[in-house]
Amino acid sequence: MNPEQNIHTDNEVLVKVEGLSKKFCKDLKTSLWYGVKDLMTGIGGSTNERELRPKEFWAVKDINFELRRGECLGLIGHNGAGKSTLLKILNGLINPDAGKVTIKGRVGALIELGAGFNPILSGRENIYNNGAILGFTRQGIDQKLEEIIDFAELEEFIDMPVQHYSSGMKVRLGFAVAAQMEPDVLIIDEVLAVGDLGFVLKCFKTIDRILPNTAIIFVSHNMPMVSRICTQIMLMDKGISKFNGSDISSAIDLYYTRFSNNNSNVIFDSGQLSIIEVKIINNLIEQKEISDIYWKEDLILAFKIKSLGLKEIPIFKITIFDKELRPVALLEPNEKEDNLKIEDSIINFTVLHEKTQLSKGVYSVNLSVESIKGTPLYRINNILAFQVYHNVDVWQPFLLQSNFSNNIKK
Amino acid sequence: METKVYQKNNTLSLFKLFSASLKDIYASRFLSRQLAERDIKAQYRQSYLGLFWAFFTPLATALVWIVLNNSGTVRLTDTGMPYPLFAFSGTLIWSIVTESIKSPMQSTNSARGILTKINFPKEALIVSGIYKLLFNTFIKLLLLLVFVLFYGVGLSWTLLLVPVAVIGAVIVGTTIGLFITPIGLLYSDINKIISFGLQFLMYATPVVYALPKEDGLLKTLMTYNPLTPIILTTRDFVVGTVSNYGYQFLIVIACCVPLLLIGLAIYRLSIPIIVERLSA
Structure with a gap:
C-alpha cells in the first residue's frame, strides 16, 4: 500500500454510529406480519417513532462509536449479544430502527466467503461469480485472476467443479477473491475461524497489509486474535454496549468473567x-x-x-x-x-x-x-x-522476564 | 469519497429511489450478466435434454388442445390460421408472460442466502432474471419460427416487430412480478396462489382459443384483461395477421413503464425489511 495516501487521510472518521438500535421479533408468524406492516408503512413513508410491539425485543440498543482509518474495532460478546445484527446494519443489509450510521468510502465485508458460488461450475468460473457479487468489474477480475488462483493455491484444481472441492478449498478460494478488495471499511465476522493454520496465517497477513489504510470492524470469539489486531473494543451483551474503549485488557477480562466457570x-x-x-x-x-x-x-x-x-x-x-x-x-x-x-x-x-x-x-x-x-x-x-x-497486558501466554543491556555478558 | 448513511427512513422520495435504482442497475450490469450466465450454464451443464425444458410446458399444453380440437371433443371457433399454429404461438407467448411474472420472485428467492450476508445491488437479481428470460424467449421464438414455416403461413415483415412485442410482454410481466415479490418473499402462499391463478388466467386470455364473437362473461373478461392485447399483438407480429389490438397494446405498455419504475422503487425499499425477517 502506498504510504503517501495516509498523510492526508490519516485522521478522518470513516465510520460513525450514533444511538443505533434495532429490534427483532421472537415469533415467526408475528414477525412476518410485522414485515407486511413495515412494508406498508415503508411505502407510505411513515414518520412515527418505532416503539416495541408485542413479542419484540431490542437486538441492538443505543450503540455509539467512531472509527478512523487505521483503527480496528473488536466486537466481542457471547452468542446472541447482537454482534451480527450490528454488522448487518453497518453493512447496509437491514435498516436501523433508531439512530444513524455514516460510512465513508468503499465497504468490504468478510461475512460469508464464496458467496454466489455455483457448485456445478468450475473454480475459475466461480471466481467471476463471487467477484461480481463483491463488486469487481470483469476487467478487474481478468487482471487479478492469476493472483487469486495463486493465493488460493488451487492451480491444479481450478477447472474442477466446486462441488468436488473440500470445504477448506472453497473457503480458500472465497478468501482469495475477497482479499483482492481494497476497502476503506472492512467488516469481518468470524470467517477466519475456519481453515487450517496456513490459511489463518495468510488471512492475518492480508489483514495486516490492509489495516493501515482501512477501518476494520472485527467480530470474534478468539480473544488472542482480538487483542492482536484491535485498537478498540466493544463488549456487547443483550444488545447493549457494556464496554467501549481502547483498554483492550479490561474489556477482555470483562468478557472472560462472564464465562467464569468454576465447575470442575x-x-x-x-x-x-x-x-x-x-x-x-x-x-x-x-x-x-x-x-x-x-x-x-x-x-x-x-x-x-x-x-x-x-x-x-x-x-x-x-x-x-x-x-x-x-x-x-x-x-x-x-x-x-x-x-x-x-x-x-x-x-x-x-x-x-x-x-x-x-x-x-x-x-x-x-x-x-x-x-x-x-x-x-x-x-x-x-x-x-x-x-x-500485572499491569502489562499481552496476548501471549507468557511474559518472560528479561534484561536489555549494551554489554555482552551473562 | 462516497458516503453512505443508514437510518430509519422518515421521508420517502420516490424520485430518489428511482434514480438510485436505475443507477444501481447500470452499475451492476456486469453482476447481472454474470448471475444470468452462471444460472444458464449450470442449468444446461447438469442436463442432457437442456434446451428442451425451456419449451416443454407450452408445447405440452398446446398439444393437449390440438388433440382436443382435432378429435372434436372441444369445438372451437375459427382462429383464422391453422389451429396448431394458433395453439403453439399462444402457449409459447403465454409462457413468456408467465415466466416474466414469476421471474423477480424466483431470482430474489434463490438469492436468499447471499441477500442476508452481502450487500450488493439487488436490482441485479431482477435484471439477471430478465436476461435468463430473454435467453429462453429467444429459443422459443426460434421454435415458433419453425412452426410458422412448417404450417406454410409464410414470413411477414411484421416478424421484425416481434422483439418489440416480446420486450413489451416482458415489461408487463416483470411489472406484475415486482409488485408481488415483497409479499411473496415473506409468505410462501403467494407463490402458490400465483402459479394457480395464472393457470386460470390463461383461459381468460386468448391463448388456446380466439376471442369469442358474441358477448358474454368470457368476452368481457378477455377484453378487459390487460394481457389480451399483449398475446394478440405478439401473435399478430409472428403470424402476420391483424387483430386490431395494437392500440390497446401501446396503452398497456405505456401504463406499465411508470408502474415498473414504482415497482422497482418498492422492491428497493422492501428488501431490507424482508432481509431482516429472513434472517431474524
Whole structure:
C-alpha cells in the first residue's frame, strides 16, 4: 500500500454510529406480519417513532462509536449479544430502527466467503461469480485472476467443479477473491475461524497489509486474535454496549468473567484415590472463588488427597490452561526423590512454582494422577482457577522476564 | 469519497429511489450478466435434454388442445390460421408472460442466502432474471419460427416487430412480478396462489382459443384483461395477421413503464425489511 495516501487521510472518521438500535421479533408468524406492516408503512413513508410491539425485543440498543482509518474495532460478546445484527446494519443489509450510521468510502465485508458460488461450475468460473457479487468489474477480475488462483493455491484444481472441492478449498478460494478488495471499511465476522493454520496465517497477513489504510470492524470469539489486531473494543451483551474503549485488557477480562466457570469435572476415576482439598495458599485475598497472584510471584498449590488403597505414591501431573482452554504449561511431575508420604491414608503435599511468568489473565488447572508405571488413576479438569495480575497486558501466554543491556555478558 | 448513511427512513422520495435504482442497475450490469450466465450454464451443464425444458410446458399444453380440437371433443371457433399454429404461438407467448411474472420472485428467492450476508445491488437479481428470460424467449421464438414455416403461413415483415412485442410482454410481466415479490418473499402462499391463478388466467386470455364473437362473461373478461392485447399483438407480429389490438397494446405498455419504475422503487425499499425477517 502506498504510504503517501495516509498523510492526508490519516485522521478522518470513516465510520460513525450514533444511538443505533434495532429490534427483532421472537415469533415467526408475528414477525412476518410485522414485515407486511413495515412494508406498508415503508411505502407510505411513515414518520412515527418505532416503539416495541408485542413479542419484540431490542437486538441492538443505543450503540455509539467512531472509527478512523487505521483503527480496528473488536466486537466481542457471547452468542446472541447482537454482534451480527450490528454488522448487518453497518453493512447496509437491514435498516436501523433508531439512530444513524455514516460510512465513508468503499465497504468490504468478510461475512460469508464464496458467496454466489455455483457448485456445478468450475473454480475459475466461480471466481467471476463471487467477484461480481463483491463488486469487481470483469476487467478487474481478468487482471487479478492469476493472483487469486495463486493465493488460493488451487492451480491444479481450478477447472474442477466446486462441488468436488473440500470445504477448506472453497473457503480458500472465497478468501482469495475477497482479499483482492481494497476497502476503506472492512467488516469481518468470524470467517477466519475456519481453515487450517496456513490459511489463518495468510488471512492475518492480508489483514495486516490492509489495516493501515482501512477501518476494520472485527467480530470474534478468539480473544488472542482480538487483542492482536484491535485498537478498540466493544463488549456487547443483550444488545447493549457494556464496554467501549481502547483498554483492550479490561474489556477482555470483562468478557472472560462472564464465562467464569468454576465447575470442575472428573474425567477418569479408578477408585484408588479421592481429592479432599486443593487450594492456592499464597493468595492475597482470601475467600474468593478465583485465587489471585501477581506476576513473578511464587505459585504454591496445596493438595490434600485421600488414598483408597494406593500402594505407593503416584505421579501427579498438573497442567495449566489459559482461558481459551489451551494447555500452556505442565508443572514438572513429582519424582521419587521428593519422598512424598502417605500418612493415615492421606497425602498432604504442596507444589511450588517459583516466579510465575504467566502473563496477565485467568488460568485453570487440570490434575492427572498416574501410577509409576503410567496407568492412569485419576483425572480432573478445572480443579481450580487462578488469576495472574500485572499491569502489562499481552496476548501471549507468557511474559518472560528479561534484561536489555549494551554489554555482552551473562 | 462516497458516503453512505443508514437510518430509519422518515421521508420517502420516490424520485430518489428511482434514480438510485436505475443507477444501481447500470452499475451492476456486469453482476447481472454474470448471475444470468452462471444460472444458464449450470442449468444446461447438469442436463442432457437442456434446451428442451425451456419449451416443454407450452408445447405440452398446446398439444393437449390440438388433440382436443382435432378429435372434436372441444369445438372451437375459427382462429383464422391453422389451429396448431394458433395453439403453439399462444402457449409459447403465454409462457413468456408467465415466466416474466414469476421471474423477480424466483431470482430474489434463490438469492436468499447471499441477500442476508452481502450487500450488493439487488436490482441485479431482477435484471439477471430478465436476461435468463430473454435467453429462453429467444429459443422459443426460434421454435415458433419453425412452426410458422412448417404450417406454410409464410414470413411477414411484421416478424421484425416481434422483439418489440416480446420486450413489451416482458415489461408487463416483470411489472406484475415486482409488485408481488415483497409479499411473496415473506409468505410462501403467494407463490402458490400465483402459479394457480395464472393457470386460470390463461383461459381468460386468448391463448388456446380466439376471442369469442358474441358477448358474454368470457368476452368481457378477455377484453378487459390487460394481457389480451399483449398475446394478440405478439401473435399478430409472428403470424402476420391483424387483430386490431395494437392500440390497446401501446396503452398497456405505456401504463406499465411508470408502474415498473414504482415497482422497482418498492422492491428497493422492501428488501431490507424482508432481509431482516429472513434472517431474524
